[in-house]
Amino acid sequence: MILSILAVSIGSVLIIAGLIGCIVPVLPGPPIAFAALIIISLAGTFNLFPVWLLVLLGAAAVAAAVFDSLLPVAASRFSGAGKAGVRGSIVGMIIGTIFFPPFGTIIGTFLGALAGELIWRRPESRPFKAALGVFSGTMAAILIKLAVTGVIGFYFFRGAVLLF
Secondary structure, X not given: OHHHHHHHHHHHHHHHHXXXXXXXXXXXXXXXXXXXXXXXXXXXXXXXXOHHHHXXXXXXXXXXXXXXXXXXXXXXXXXXXXXXXXXXXXHHHHHHHHHOOOHHHHHHHHHHHHHHHHHOOOOOOOHHHHHHHHHHHHHHHXXXXXXXXXXXXXXXXXXXXXHO
């Protein structure tokens, strides 16, 4: 019983950290949330969930983390943004997250990309279009991470109920 309470407590903290990590750029949200699922599975001696579900959710967590890196870059390339726009969006996201949470992440991403494109403007660039591209890729990555973490969180709390 103590092990179950400890697993649920630690896992709940990890689920919350995973959700925060979906928005904060330095934390890998879905893998952190998946760690909570593994902890609760250990407490339930791996009888709470079928193995295929754990493998599937683990793969989804890794895929979401990979998409987090690839989608903003792919969207920026598609919209004509340069490296300055991508770098600006990262800086803007971090500054926005620190000073204006939670919406600063979204606004900072766009404004950072726009500033990066305007400061290091190339003759053929269209900074507003490029900033929108970087912004859309970043938001798509955040939504994917939130969806995967939400599903993992659902199964975690379902497992927590089954433990008791």
